[in-house]
Amino acid sequence: MKEAQSYIDLFSKNRALVERGSGGVMNTLRDAALDSLVQYGLPHNKLEEYLHTDVSKWFEPDWGMNLARIDMPVDMAETFKCNVPNLSTQLYFLANDTFVCSETASKNTLPDGVFAGSLRDAALNRPQLVEPFYGKLADMAKPGIAAINTLFVQDGFLLYVPDGVTIEKPLQLVTLLSSKVDLMVNRRILVVLGRNAQAKLLVCDHALAANNYLTTQVIEVFAGQDSSFEYYDLEETHNANMRASELYISQSAGSKVAVDSLTLHNGQTRNTACVSFDGRGAELSLNGVAITDKSQHVDNMTFVDHRLPDCTSSELFKYVLDDRSTGSFAGKVLVREGAQNTSSQQTNRNICLTREARMFTQPQLEIYADDVKCSHGATVGQLDEKALFYMRQRGIPMDEARMMLMLAFVGEVIGKVELEPLRDRLYRLVEKRFRGQLTQCEGCRACR
Amino acid sequence: MSMLKIENLEAAINGKQILKGINLEVNAGEVHAIMGPNGSGKSTMSNVLVGHPAYEVTGGKATFKGKDLLAMSAEERSHEGLFMSFQYPVEIPGVSMTNFMRTAINEKRKYLGLPPMAPTDFLKFIKEKRDMVKLDAKFMNRSVNEGFSGGEKKRNEIFQMAMLEPSLSILDETDSGLDIDALRIVADGVNRLKSPETSVIVITHYQRLLDYIKPDIVHVLYQGRIIKTAGPELALELEERGYDWVIKEYEDSLK
Numbered sequence: 001m002k003e004a005q006s007y008i009d010l011f012s013k014n015r016a017l018v019e020r021g022s023g024g025v026m027n028t029l030r031d032a033a034l035d036s037l038v039q040y041g042l043p044h045n046k047l048e049e050y051l052h053t054d055v056s057k058w059f060e061p062d063w064g065m066n067l068a069r070i071d072m073p074v075d076m077a078e079t080f081k082c083n084v085p086n087l088s089t090q091l092y093f094l095a096n097d098t099f100v101c102s103e104t105a106s107k108n109t110l111p112d113g114v115f116a117g118s119l120r121d122a123a124l125n126r127p128q129l130v131e132p133f134y135g136k137l138a139d140m141a142k143p144g145i146a147a148i149n150t151l152f153v154q155d156g157f158l159l160y161v162p163d164g165v166t167i168e169k170p171l172q173l174v175t176l177l178s179s180k181v182d183l184m185v186n187r188r189i190l191v192v193l194g195r196n197a198q199a200k201l202l203v204c205d206h207a208l209a210a211n212n213y214l215t216t217q218v219i220e221v222f223a224g225q226d227s228s229f230e231y232y233d234l235e236e237t238h239n240a241n242m243r244a245s246e247l248y249i250s251q252s253a254g255s256k257v258a259v260d261s262l263t264l265h266n267g268q269t270r271n272t273a274c275v276s277f278d279g280r281g282a283e284l285s286l287n288g289v290a291i292t293d294k295s296q297h298v299d300n301m302t303f304v305d306h307r308l309p310d311c312t313s314s315e316l317f318k319y320v321l322d323d324r325s326t327g328s329f330a331g332k333v334l335v336r337e338g339a340q341n342t343s344s345q346q347t348n349r350n351i352c353l354t355r356e357a358r359m360f361t362q363p364q365l366e367i368y369a370d371d372v373k374c375s376h377g378a379t380v381g382q383l384d385e386k387a388l389f390y391m392r393q394r395g396i397p398m399d400e401a402r403m404m405l406m407l408a409f410v411g412e413v414i415g416k417v418e419l420e421p422l423r424d425r426l427y428r429l430v431e432k433r434f435r436g437q438l439t440q441c442e443g444c445r446a447c448r
Numbered sequence: 449m450s451m452l453k454i455e456n457l458e459a460a461i462n463g464k465q466i467l468k469g470i471n472l473e474v475n476a477g478e479v480h481a482i483m484g485p486n487g488s489g490k491s492t493m494s495n496v497l498v499g500h501p502a503y504e505v506t507g508g509k510a511t512f513k514g515k516d517l518l519a520m521s522a523e524e525r526s527h528e529g530l531f532m533s534f535q536y537p538v539e540i541p542g543v544s545m546t547n548f549m550r551t552a553i554n555e556k557r558k559y560l561g562l563p564p565m566a567p568t569d570f571l572k573f574i575k576e577k578r579d580m581v582k583l584d585a586k587f588m589n590r591s592v593n594e595g596f597s598g599g600e601k602k603r604n605e606i607f608q609m610a611m612l613e614p615s616l617s618i619l620d621e622t623d624s625g626l627d628i629d630a631l632r633i634v635a636d637g638v639n640r641l642k643s644p645e646t647s648v649i650v651i652t653h654y655q656r657l658l659d660y661i662k663p664d665i666v667h668v669l670y671q672g673r674i675i676k677t678a679g680p681e682l683a684l685e686l687e688e689r690g691y692d693w694v695i696k697e698y699e700d701s702l703k
Contacts, residue, residue, distance in 0.1 A: 387539075389500055394548070396523065397521075398523070408591075409542060
């Protein structure tokens with residue numbers, strides 16, 4: 001509770017400053033956020049949902065926040081001069097928590113009516129795109145990150161796609177942590193897809209400087225009726241980075257959403273994903289990969305709420321843990337009364353490469369309907385010794401054989417990435433990661 | 449020319465002594481059959497020769513083409529030309545046959561100081577060897593052994609043997625689980641790979657496989673030792689009379 005108090009005090013002292021750097025509905029919700037933070041504090045490991053990740057500890061240091069919105073220039077050209085071919089995207093940047101109106105962004109061509117840009121600007125100048133949605137999914141009626149994020153957040157990214165509009169080219173949002181000092185960053189992403197709208201968004205999360213960072217991030221996604229949305233979240237930060245992210249998705253009838261969350265390099269990460277089926281016949285594919293070593297920690301918690309009949313969800317999370325790193329996966333699937341003809345599948349498979357690596361996995365299935373098809377499974381194990389020896393007998397050296405098995409293991413998840421150029425690039429990135437060539441964030445050099 | 453020379457080889461697994469002094473010499477061009485009742489140490493012997501990490505060599509030595517075999521890692525033994533067809537080929541989900549074979553071939557070439565094989569040459573090479581064991585092209589895109597039938601797995605073993613062109617092949621109960629047609633295809637593949645420079649050790653319970661792969665010398669392994677060595681006629685006699693008489697002969701000789 002004491003951690004929360006210092007942030008409550010900080011906000012009370014600087015409220016005017018926070019609000020000046022933001023606008024519209026983002027400011028209207030501050031009171032509710034403050035109440036929530038006062039009531040629930042920050043999430044800590046006495047709570048079932050945070051058993052393996054004491055997020056409140058991350059807030060103990062006296063973090064600096066750029067509430068006055070002092071310009072912290074990031075040299076985009078320097079950072080992004082490398083360009084791996086084949087993945088052509090519309091590129092946007094968030095430097096720390098600020099949307100960057102770069103030259104690249106202004107060159108992007110989008111169909112009429114689409115908004116892709118600063119959430120702050122939209123809240124101020126296009127409130128009709130933001131107000132009906134902002135904060136409507138993020139749950140502040142329980143301990144979590146949504147409250148503190150909503151309390152301090154000043155900017156972020158809005159993607160608004162009107163009814164019937166398809167954006168063919170994937171959008172890529174690169175979030176960069178770059179500062180001369182340790183920094184806490186509060187970031188918000190809002191995605192609204194109208195009826196029959198289609199879009200793909202790739203978010204690459206990077207930490208450029210070697211400082212300590214704490215990011216709170218809330219992503220809200222409204223998938224309209226019969227819409228289709230692919231969301232790729234790629235974290236490639238560094239060992240001194242802490243990230244608490246909450247993703248909320250509301251799926252209307254007939255919508256299709258695919259989420260692939262990849263933690264390739266990090267420090268401490270907690271990702272929460274809550275998906276609610278708010279219409280019939282919607283489909284969700286929710287997948288994740290975590291590759292960790294040293295003392296890195298990745299915690300994925302998912303909650304899929306089958307509120308209505310005829311919806312399908314499939315989840316696949318895979319971890320490869322090396323050294324003393326730790327992982328946690330908790331996946332809850334709730335099939336409510338009357339949600340007949342639900343199909344739900346959840347799988348979590350993990351490999352601990354050392355005796356010191358630890359994995360905690362907790363599948364949870366709650367079913368209150370009788371005509372459903374649900375399954376879940378979780379395993380923790382080592383690389384298959386028999387396969388390793390078989391490969392060595394054929395002349396494949398031990399290290400290479402291990403590599404091939406690890407790649408094959410996470411390859412199952414990467415194979416689900418529908419964006420082919422991204423899929424190919426992810427294979428290469430993962431291979432680099434396993435070969436130890438991705439020991440720190442390389443900016444987007446590795447990624448673009 | 450001596451291909452493999454084993455002297456007083458002793459080995460244990462989980463502290464249990466299995467091999468208690470094996471002596472065996474295989475020359476280039478020869479086919480040896482090793483037979484014996486269950487639990488006599490046949491599979492242990494082949495696993496020790498290819499360097500399985502679960503087995504501990506507790507004594508003796510083995511020389512392969514003049515080099516100290518036991519000092520080499522499993523992958524080095526493979527590069528030097530030692531191959532084992534597994535009794536139970538392992539499934540490797542997510543690793544395609546093509547990728548598996550390409551890596552194996554190019555690692556061997558690297559060891560021999562050769563550049564990687566050109567992709568077109570590699571594909572031609574694969575096709576030629578596939579035809580030899582009648583393995584359909586579709587298997588190349590599948591994961592190694594995953595979803596293969598028993599017969600397909602064994603044909604895949606001989607396909608890999610053909611690809612890697614070993615000097616000494618150990619066929620560990622390759623006949624187990626094979627119907628007569630598959631057996632013939634597998635044996636045919638092995639026979640086609642035979643040359644005056646290569647040798648084969650066939651480990652089997654039954655005479656059946658030896659109808660197709662004709663051995664020059666037949667050994668009987670019992671309680672971790674080779675207790676009888678003779679010509680191909682021994683296999684026929686064992687088929688007819690079982691092992692008891694050989695064991696009795698051996699036990700009498702110890703008295």
